[in-house]
Amino acid sequence: MDLQQLIQLKHKGLSNRKVAEALGLSRNTVNSYVRAFSQHELSYQQLEALSEAELAGLFPQADAKDQGRYEQLAGYFPTFAKELRKTGCTLQTLWRSYLADHPDGYRYTQFVHHFNAWKDTTKASGILRHQAGRKLFMDFAGKTLSYVDRDTGEIRRAQVFVALLPCSQYTYVQATASQKREDLVRAVTDGLDWLGGVPNALVADNMKAVVAKGHKYAPVINKTLKDLALHYGCVVDPTRPYHPQDKALVEGAVRLVYQRIFYPLANQTFFSLEELNKAIRELLGPYNDYRFHNRPTTRRQQFLEIEQPALDPLPPAPYQLRHYRRAKVQKISHIYLGTDKNYYSVPHRYVGRHVEVQLAADVVEIFYGGERIAHHRRSRTAGKYTTIGAHMPSTHQVYNDWNPKWFARRAAAVGPYTESYIRRLIGQYDYPEIGYKQAQGILALTKQYPPERVEAACHRAAQGHRAGYRIVANILKNNLDQTRDPELPLENHIPDHSNIRGGNHYK
Structure with a gap:
C-alpha cells in the first residue's frame, strides 16, 4: 500500500x-x-x-x-x-x-x-503556516452526546467525531455509536463527502481505530485505514504519542464544538443517531459562518476561496469498509467464512493454501500472494455454497483423493444402502464437491455408531425426497433406525406428543 x-x-x-x-x-x-x-x-x-x-x-x-x-x-x-x-x-x-x-x-x-x-x-514549534488542502485533522471529543433508544427507552451515549481543515479551519462534526474502526471509517467517508474533496493527508492521534501498533517514530497504520487512504488517494499520518500540540487546532475546535453544538442541543431529546446527526448538521452551518474575532472573514469563506480548490476530487464511489480474515482452501475448493457461516469457491489449484479474505458490505474478495483469485457477491445465508463452475476440478479427476468414486468405495465398506445414499447425495448437486463434506460426515458417523446402524439409517433415510447428512444423523440420534415405523424422520420432523391436539379438534 x-x-x-x-x-x-x-x-x-x-x-x-x-x-x-x-x-x-x-x-x-x-x-x-x-x-x-x-x-x-x-x-x-x-x-x-x-x-x-x-x-x-x-x-x-x-x-x-x-x-x-x-x-x-x-x-x-x-x-x-x-x-x-x-x-x-x-x-x-x-x-x-x-x-x-x-x-x-x-x-x-x-x-x-x-x-x-x-x-x-524536534525543534520547538512556532507559528504554523498551514498549506491549503494538505491535511485534515481528526479527533473524537472527550465529552459525549446522547439519544434515547425508541424500542427500549435506554439512554445511549454517542461519541462525537470532529474533523478540521487547518488552513481554513472549516469544521465537520458527526455523532457515532462508538470510536471503533467501523464508526470512524463511516465518519471519515461522510466527512470527505461533506467537504466535497480529499486532502493529501488524514492526521489523527494514535487511537486504536487508526494505529495497529504504536511507535514513537514509525507507528503501524491498521490495514483498513491504509485501504481507505488508498481508495481516496491520500495518506494517514498519525501524530506523535502524547503530543497534542501536533494537532492543536482540532483540540481548540473541540472546545468550540462544546459551546456552539453541545450546549444548544443540551435540552433536546433525540430518538436515534440519525436524528441527532440531522440536528448537528443544522448547527454546522452557523458554526462555520461565525466570523473570526481577529479577522474579517469566516471559516466557510476561507474554505470556498482557499481550501476547496486545493482539495483533490472524490473518487466515483465512496469507500466501503473492509474486514480482513485468513482462511484455508478446503479440499472441496471452497473457503469457509465464519462471519456469515457459509462457503465461497476458490480455483481448485489453491486447495490447501492459506488465503486472505476481504469482506465489504456486498462483496467477498479472496487474495493469495497479493493477487485477487476469487470475487463473489456476499451472501448472508448460513450454510450456503456460493460456487463458480470454473473453480471446480473435473469430476472425473482424482484430486486430493476426494471424488465420487472414492466416496462410493468407502461407503460400500459400510453397506450397499450407505453406498447408494452417498451416491445420491453427491449426485444431487451441480458441483459434486459441495456434497463431499456431507458425505464425509455420514462416513464419520461410524466412529459414534456401529456400521450396521449407519447402514440401517441410510436405508430409512432413502425414503425421503432429498439426501443429507442431518437426516441420517437425526435418525441415529433418535434411535429411529432400530424401529420398524416406516414414517420418515425428516430434518424438521415433529414427533407425536400427548399434549398436542389432533385434527379431530378442528372439524
Whole structure:
C-alpha cells in the first residue's frame, strides 16, 4: 500500500521530499523508487493500473533490515542530543561509540543525516503556516452526546467525531455509536463527502481505530485505514504519542464544538443517531459562518476561496469498509467464512493454501500472494455454497483423493444402502464437491455408531425426497433406525406428543 500511495502522490506532481514527508519514508528510499520507475519506462498512470502482485514483481519492498537498523539508531537520538551539550562532545565521537556497539550500523554520512533530520523535527514549534488542502485533522471529543433508544427507552451515549481543515479551519462534526474502526471509517467517508474533496493527508492521534501498533517514530497504520487512504488517494499520518500540540487546532475546535453544538442541543431529546446527526448538521452551518474575532472573514469563506480548490476530487464511489480474515482452501475448493457461516469457491489449484479474505458490505474478495483469485457477491445465508463452475476440478479427476468414486468405495465398506445414499447425495448437486463434506460426515458417523446402524439409517433415510447428512444423523440420534415405523424422520420432523391436539379438534 505504501508503494501504491507513493505512485499516487508522484502522479499528483509532489516532489520526492514532499512524498517522503507524507509517507514517513526516507527521501533516499523515495529517490530509489523514482529511479526504478524511470528504468522500467512506465508512466505513473500505468503504474497505478498495476495490481499489488505486479508491483511487488517490479519493485522490491523496503529493506526490513534497514528499517530495523534506523529504529535502533533513532532510539539513541535523545541521549546523543544531551551528550552534545557537554563540552568537547562531537557527532564523530558519538558515531564511533555507536559503531563500536553496532558494527553493521550506519556509516558516518548517513549517521549525521539521520540525526540532523531527527533534530530538525524536534525543534520547538512556532507559528504554523498551514498549506491549503494538505491535511485534515481528526479527533473524537472527550465529552459525549446522547439519544434515547425508541424500542427500549435506554439512554445511549454517542461519541462525537470532529474533523478540521487547518488552513481554513472549516469544521465537520458527526455523532457515532462508538470510536471503533467501523464508526470512524463511516465518519471519515461522510466527512470527505461533506467537504466535497480529499486532502493529501488524514492526521489523527494514535487511537486504536487508526494505529495497529504504536511507535514513537514509525507507528503501524491498521490495514483498513491504509485501504481507505488508498481508495481516496491520500495518506494517514498519525501524530506523535502524547503530543497534542501536533494537532492543536482540532483540540481548540473541540472546545468550540462544546459551546456552539453541545450546549444548544443540551435540552433536546433525540430518538436515534440519525436524528441527532440531522440536528448537528443544522448547527454546522452557523458554526462555520461565525466570523473570526481577529479577522474579517469566516471559516466557510476561507474554505470556498482557499481550501476547496486545493482539495483533490472524490473518487466515483465512496469507500466501503473492509474486514480482513485468513482462511484455508478446503479440499472441496471452497473457503469457509465464519462471519456469515457459509462457503465461497476458490480455483481448485489453491486447495490447501492459506488465503486472505476481504469482506465489504456486498462483496467477498479472496487474495493469495497479493493477487485477487476469487470475487463473489456476499451472501448472508448460513450454510450456503456460493460456487463458480470454473473453480471446480473435473469430476472425473482424482484430486486430493476426494471424488465420487472414492466416496462410493468407502461407503460400500459400510453397506450397499450407505453406498447408494452417498451416491445420491453427491449426485444431487451441480458441483459434486459441495456434497463431499456431507458425505464425509455420514462416513464419520461410524466412529459414534456401529456400521450396521449407519447402514440401517441410510436405508430409512432413502425414503425421503432429498439426501443429507442431518437426516441420517437425526435418525441415529433418535434411535429411529432400530424401529420398524416406516414414517420418515425428516430434518424438521415433529414427533407425536400427548399434549398436542389432533385434527379431530378442528372439524
